[in-house]
Amino acid sequence: MTKNLNDVLRVSKDQEGLSRRKLLANVGKVTIGAVAAGSVIGFGAEKVLASDVNLKVNGQQVAAGAKIEKGRAVAQIRPVVEQLGGTVNWDNVSKTVDVNGKAVSGGSKYPAYPWPYKKLDPEVVRKRGYENYFKGGCMYGVAATLIETLREEVGFPYTDLPVEMYKYGAGGAGGWGTLCGCLNGAGAVMNLVTKDYGGIYGEIIGWYTEASFPSKKHEAYCKFNDQVQTVSKSPLCHASVTKWASASGAKIGSDEKKDRCAKTTGDTAARVVELLNQHMEGSFVAAYKPAEEFKGCLDCHKTALDNEQGKMNCVSCHDPHN
Numbered sequence: 001m002t003k004n005l006n007d008v009l010r011v012s013k014d015q016e017g018l019s020r021r022k023l024l025a026n027v028g029k030v031t032i033g034a035v036a037a038g039s040v041i042g043f044g045a046e047k048v049l050a051s052d053v054n055l056k057v058n059g060q061q062v063a064a065g066a067k068i069e070k071g072r073a074v075a076q077i078r079p080v081v082e083q084l085g086g087t088v089n090w091d092n093v094s095k096t097v098d099v100n101g102k103a104v105s106g107g108s109k110y111p112a113y114p115w116p117y118k119k120l121d122p123e124v125v126r127k128r129g130y131e132n133y134f135k136g137g138c139m140y141g142v143a144a145t146l147i148e149t150l151r152e153e154v155g156f157p158y159t160d161l162p163v164e165m166y167k168y169g170a171g172g173a174g175g176w177g178t179l180c181g182c183l184n185g186a187g188a189v190m191n192l193v194t195k196d197y198g199g200i201y202g203e204i205i206g207w208y209t210e211a212s213f214p215s216k217k218h219e220a221y222c223k224f225n226d227q228v229q230t231v232s233k234s235p236l237c238h239a240s241v242t243k244w245a246s247a248s249g250a251k252i253g254s255d256e257k258k259d260r261c262a263k264t265t266g267d268t269a270a271r272v273v274e275l276l277n278q279h280m281e282g283s284f285v286a287a288y289k290p291a292e293e294f295k296g297c298l299d300c301h302k303t304a305l306d307n308e309q310g311k312m313n314c315v316s317c318h319d320p321h322n
């Protein structure tokens with residue numbers, strides 16, 4: 001049975017006639033390294049302990065009746081743990097103080113969404129994106145690269161995000177060739193750092209459909225120089241990769257194809273950073289416009305008829321009929 005610790009203390013103290021010293025002896029073995037390395041923090045009812053030493057938790061003064069007793073720092077445990085973002089519960093049956101810090105990291109609570117962003121260097125990210133592709137694929141390559149770089153520039157909370165969760169996007173989500181993982185990873189991070197990500201996300205998807213991949217900006221460190229470039233006309237992994245494989249003659253399972261996708265990953269990560277930097281400083285201007293070859297289709301099917309979902313280039317799949 002779990003109860004409010006202070007209530008239980010009062011009850012058990014009255015009922016069992018326990019002295020405060022005994023209470024401390026029962027539960028005084030909890031060590032909180034973050035507060036005072038090596039010292040033992042106990043707790044007691046508020047009325048008993050007079051606060052005669054200052055107690056700071058991560059730089060913040062905490063009223064926990066702290067005092068020095070026989071050379072040991074003694075304070076109520078609840079205010080300390082709660083300041084760290086954890087919980088304290090008392091199990092009267094097993095006589096257990098249950099301290100849980102699972103929701104805590106670095107002693108701080110997670111900041112409210114969106115998470116802080118700092119301007120990053122697109123070229124640092126381009127190279128890292130290329131390298132990370134080989135560790136977990138395209139979506140991982142973009143998202144982990146941005147998050148790792150934000151770990152360096154911002155630190156917490158990015159230090160706590162398990163980047164492995166982005167591996168699912170490889171091969172257009174589990175190898176299905178749907179949305180290119182580079183774009184999937186781009187959207188995940190853009191959405192994390194700004195609520196208003198729609199404009200720049202649309203921009204990067206449009207940019208991707210018209211870009212010549214892979215760029216020639218990886219020549220200094222890549223495995224295959226001067227690779228064939230293709231324009232996908234589509235955000236789909238299927239169109240992007242298959243078109244390139246066909247033009248280059250490389251097999252989908254080949255090292256050449258992996259190098260091409262690693263470069264595409266770096267190029268997309270770099271573009272995310274350019275767009276985010278502009279977005280954050282208020283200088284972003286949308287440049288992508290649907291190409292003439294399918295603008296008319298959108299005018300009819302999207303605007304007038306309103307019977308079509310999506311912004312993809314229609315003629316990459318349908319024959320024009322008008």
Ligand code: HEC
Nearest residue numbers: 293294296297298300301305307314315318319320321322
């Ligand atoms: C002047 C308006 C107009 C334009 C421009 C237009 N469509 Fe259509 N489209 C229609 C109408 C009307 C139909 C028949 C009703 C329906 O199925 O929506 C149609 C039908 C279709 C169909 C259904 C298949 C079929 O043949 O029945 C497809 C696919 C299609 N259009 C694709 C396109 C594409 C791709 C473009 C641009 C290259 C395009 N449309 C441009 C009006 C337009």
Ligand code: HEC
Nearest residue numbers: 294297298301302307308310311312313314315316317318
């Ligand atoms: C990635 C390929 C792809 C793209 C890009 C695409 N479509 Fe389609 N579209 C399809 C498929 C697949 C269907 C379903 C065809 C079916 O099973 O009948 C479809 C269905 C349609 C239909 C209904 C067809 C019918 O049988 O009545 C219309 C209309 C249509 N698309 C218009 C468009 C327009 C307009 C665009 C561009 C804004 C577009 N599509 C872009 C693949 C695509």
